[in-house]
Amino acid sequence: MVGRYPDFDVMQSADTWDDATRAVVEQRLRSPTDLRFFDAAEAVTAAAFSDTVTAQDREPRVPVVAMIDKKYAESRHDGYRYDDMPDDATTWHLALRGLDEVARRRYGSDFAGCPNEVRNAIVEQFAGGSLQGGVWDTFNCKRAFSVLMRGVLAEFYSHPWAWNEIGFGGPAYPRGYMRLGEGLREPHEKPEALQRDPVRDTETAR
Amino acid sequence: MLRQVLKGSSRPRHNDSAWLLDPQRRGVPNRDRMQRHADSDEVDLCIVGAGAGGSVLAQRLARRGWRVVVLESGRFWDPDRDWVSDEAGSHGLYWTEQRVIGGTDPVELGKNNSGEGVGGSMVHFAGYAPRFHPSDFATRSRDGVGADWPISYAELKPHYEDMERELPVAGQHWPWGDPHSYPHSPHPVSGGAARVWRGAMKAGIDMRVGPVAITNGVMGNRPHCIYRGFCLQGCKVDAKASPLVTHLPDAIEHGAEIRADCRAVRVEIDSNGRAAGVVYVDRTTGDMRMQRAAAVAVAGYSIETPRLLLHSVSTQFPGGLCNNEDQVGRYVMVQGASQVAGRFPDEVRCYKAPPPEVSSEQFYETDARRGFARGFALQTVSPLPIAWSEHVLAGGHWGDALREYMRDYNHWFVMGVLCELLPRPGNRVTLADETDAYGVPVARLDYTQCDNDRRNIAFAKDVMHEIWLQAEAQDVLTIDRYAHLIGGCRMGFSPVDSVCDKNQRTWAVPNLFIADGSVCPTQGSANPALTIMALSARLADHLSHAA
Ligand SMILES: Cc1cc2nc3c(=O)[nH]c(=O)nc-3n(C[C@H](O)[C@H](O)[C@H](O)COP(=O)(O)OP(=O)(O)OC[C@H]3O[C@@H](n4cnc5c(N)ncnc54)[C@H](O)[C@@H]3O)c2cc1C
Ligand code: SF4
Numbered sequence: 001m002v003g004r005y006p007d008f009d010v011m012q013s014a015d016t017w018d019d020a021t022r023a024v025v026e027q028r029l030r031s032p033t034d035l036r037f038f039d040a041a042e043a044v045t046a047a048a049f050s051d052t053v054t055a056q057d058r059e060p061r062v063p064v065v066a067m068i069d070k071k072y073a074e075s076r077h078d079g080y081r082y083d084d085m086p087d088d089a090t091t092w093h094l095a096l097r098g099l100d101e102v103a104r105r106r107y108g109s110d111f112a113g114c115p116n117e118v119r120n121a122i123v124e125q126f127a128g129g130s131l132q133g134g135v136w137d138t139f140n141c142k143r144a145f146s147v148l149m150r151g152v153l154a155e156f157y158s159h160p161w162a163w164n165e166i167g168f169g170g171p172a173y174p175r176g177y178m179r180l181g182e183g184l185r186e187p188h189e190k191p192e193a194l195q196r197d198p199v200r201d202t203e204t205a206r
Numbered sequence: 207m208l209r210q211v212l213k214g215s216s217r218p219r220h221n222d223s224a225w226l227l228d229p230q231r232r233g234v235p236n237r238d239r240m241q242r243h244a245d246s247d248e249v250d251l252c253i254v255g256a257g258a259g260g261s262v263l264a265q266r267l268a269r270r271g272w273r274v275v276v277l278e279s280g281r282f283w284d285p286d287r288d289w290v291s292d293e294a295g296s297h298g299l300y301w302t303e304q305r306v307i308g309g310t311d312p313v314e315l316g317k318n319n320s321g322e323g324v325g326g327s328m329v330h331f332a333g334y335a336p337r338f339h340p341s342d343f344a345t346r347s348r349d350g351v352g353a354d355w356p357i358s359y360a361e362l363k364p365h366y367e368d369m370e371r372e373l374p375v376a377g378q379h380w381p382w383g384d385p386h387s388y389p390h391s392p393h394p395v396s397g398g399a400a401r402v403w404r405g406a407m408k409a410g411i412d413m414r415v416g417p418v419a420i421t422n423g424v425m426g427n428r429p430h431c432i433y434r435g436f437c438l439q440g441c442k443v444d445a446k447a448s449p450l451v452t453h454l455p456d457a458i459e460h461g462a463e464i465r466a467d468c469r470a471v472r473v474e475i476d477s478n479g480r481a482a483g484v485v486y487v488d489r490t491t492g493d494m495r496m497q498r499a500a501a502v503a504v505a506g507y508s509i510e511t512p513r514l515l516l517h518s519v520s521t522q523f524p525g526g527l528c529n530n531e532d533q534v535g536r537y538v539m540v541q542g543a544s545q546v547a548g549r550f551p552d553e554v555r556c557y558k559a560p561p562p563e564v565s566s567e568q569f570y571e572t573d574a575r576r577g578f579a580r581g582f583a584l585q586t587v588s589p590l591p592i593a594w595s596e597h598v599l600a601g602g603h604w605g606d607a608l609r610e611y612m613r614d615y616n617h618w619f620v621m622g623v624l625c626e627l628l629p630r631p632g633n634r635v636t637l638a639d640e641t642d643a644y645g646v647p648v649a650r651l652d653y654t655q656c657d658n659d660r661r662n663i664a665f666a667k668d669v670m671h672e673i674w675l676q677a678e679a680q681d682v683l684t685i686d687r688y689a690h691l692i693g694g695c696r697m698g699f700s701p702v703d704s705v706c707d708k709n710q711r712t713w714a715v716p717n718l719f720i721a722d723g724s725v726c727p728t729q730g731s732a733n734p735a736l737t738i739m740a741l742s743a744r745l746a747d748h749l750s751h752a753a
Binding site for chain 1: 307
């Protein structure tokens with residue numbers, strides 16, 4: 001994953017981090033373990049969903065699904081559910097089934113088997129809360145989207161590859177920062193290699 | 207004058223915590239000589255919750271010779287080992303057990319709301335430490351909205367001053383509310399905060415640096431802030447205040463016992479209608495135990511405090527302890543905490559420096575021209591990547607657009623507001639049908655805004671847009687959210703309008719006290735932690751004089 005900071009690799013600073021933090025971050029770079037929360041079919045759908053919403057279309061990919069699987073297998077919850085929603089784990093199972101149902105109705109294939117335009121169109125409706133029929137009639141579609149997105153984004157943007165892409169300095173203890181003011185950069189922070197303005201330069205969002 | 211000369215150097219009168227810390231290690235060093243009490247030993251006070259309110263109360267009373275046991279549901283943190291300089295890795299700091307949320311404007315809980323573990327929510331609080339304004343204590347008589355407090359600002363003022371020295375608080379001289387200065391001088395500000403400041407100035411809005419509960423210079427064995435920006439993940443440096451470093455070392459030194467991994471499930475009431483102690487689960491062994499105590503103080507935060515009372519049913523209190531007047535759990539408040547991000551052509555790198563930097567209370571009080579009562583505060587916030595992705599998502603972006611806004615992270619800076627939302631009886635904690643691992647029903651929080659709340663939030667967002675316009679931001683992105691739960695067991699004038707009296711004693715049980723943010727009748731636009739601590743210091747004064 002190359003963003004605007006091709007010369008920046010946050011892991012090059014890993015020797016300046018404290019041991020507890022380094023262990024947590026390095027663990028994310030190890031190959032994922034076997035699935036415990038999703039079944040094999042669900043994992044395929046979840047990966048297609050995650051690829052669509054994070055625009056990951058080539059290897060190496062951040063292993064978002066394996067990370068989410070680990071989270072729920074270890075019963076790490078977010079601490080609340082809306083009164084018109086099941087718990088987050090159940091929401092995942094139901095929403096993945098629902099994505100496949102809609103895809104089969106529209107395109108005759110599972111969600112993962114649909115071309116990008118179809119997947120994008122389905123996700124657009126998922127985000128807008130307008131998917132209907134089957135499981136979608138049993139809970140609040142818009143809130144289900146936010147449950148899944150909360151899960152995907154928390155894993156994706158905890159990964160060092162994503163930090164490299166966005167130029168985030170990563171863990172900063174015990175080193176800290178010395179140069180806070182306008183236009184200042186720490187010696188280990190690399191300048192941007194190209195300028196892109198998301199407002200002007202991203203044509204159609206999806 | 208003398209205080210100016212002594213800036214940063216005067217030692218607090220009632221608290222040696224910073225000097226008891228170990229300069230080489232984080233965490234609480236005197237734990238190994240901590241006093242231990244038997245369950246059957248009737249201690250003077252059993253406190254539920256080692257957070258902002260519970261810890262100060264324990265520290266103050268232990269100093270006066272009280273035998274105090276604090277039951278804390280979460281772990282006794284060792285920051286060197288348990289805390290990480292990482293967003294996702296800090297999940298363990300939050301209260302993440304199931305809660306149910308409802309109402310027209312539900313309040314999302316979890317990481318944005320409450321903590322679990324010794325130190326409570328301040329372990330991952332941002333660090334803003336403003337006082338409430340004198341007007342906050344009488345909004346009903348002054349503005350015709352909200353509620354009057356049974357105490358005045360003047361009664362809390364000496365405790366505000368003590369707390370500001372003990373945390374310590376750093377910032378510029380404060381011109382709003384009751385004008386005052388701070389013991390530590392203002393921190394340097396980042397490039398992003400400088401832009402907010404410039405935009406605000408052009409828009410005719412006054413800002414100040416601080417007030418933040420972060421050392422600027424050393425204090426005892428607490429070092430200077432290193433501007434690493436991970437305040438919401440727990441300060442591994444000991445620069446940001448939390449009771450773990452500001453009050454518990456001193457409490458332990460004076461004989462208080464902080465019993466971690468112990469979840470209170472019921473306050474026990476004897477046949478005379480007095481609290482006899484607290485029933486709790488020892489989470490390491492799974493055993494159900496009861497700590498006997500001559501008095502009990504509940505300080506579990508605005509959700510867990512009402513939940514514990516509602517679950518403590520008895521023949522005298524069939525609908526929950528202290529709830530015969532149907533007041534427990536009502537008038538819970540949050541602040542409308544919308545945030546607006548502004549984009550700049552050059553790099554801003556908002557992850558550097560503490561998120562709390564500069565703020566303004568110019569819009570705090572009622573201004574009739576705005577068309578609503580009461581007001582809001584403006585503050586910088588600066589998110590780390592995961593929080594920034596949630597902000598981008600709230601703008602309606604996913605897929606390519608989200609990824610691209612994310613790649614643009616270093617060009618954005620974020621400012622937020624805290625809008626005073628009014629207390630309403632239906633905004634309430636109740637018990638849901640489902641239960642937790644210990645068989646206790648989980649809490650349900652319903653929240654619905656009133657028109658005044660909505661107008662306040664809309665106006666505050668317009669002001670943020672104006673500041674970014676003046677700062678010449680090229681683009682803005684907005685997220686609507688809430689912060690800072692308070693209320694739920696408020697203090698008041700009589701048993702029919704509140705749960706406890708002006709000295710935080712419950713109307714229904716003479717030796718039962720509420721010692722956390724749930725006692726507050728209103729919240730103003732100020733972050734609440736300093737006030738919660740000051741209230742506990744005042745409560746301790748009252749208890750030791752009364753005893
Ligand atoms: C992300 C975030 C940022 C914040 N930023 C700021 C800020 O900048 N400034 C500010 O002033 N405030 C801020 N706050 C709010 C502030 O942290 C809280 O208002 C304050 O800590 C609440 O104090 P408390 O005593 O009511 O509860 P807490 O500090 O939450 O303490 C309650 C304690 O009780 C324990 N407990 C609960 N139930 C039980 C039980 N049954 N048995 C045993 N123990 C129990 C909990 O584990 C917890 O440790 C922030 C909060 C969050 C989450
Ligand atoms: S920025 Fe300062 S106060 Fe905040 S976590 Fe880092 S060292 Fe602590």
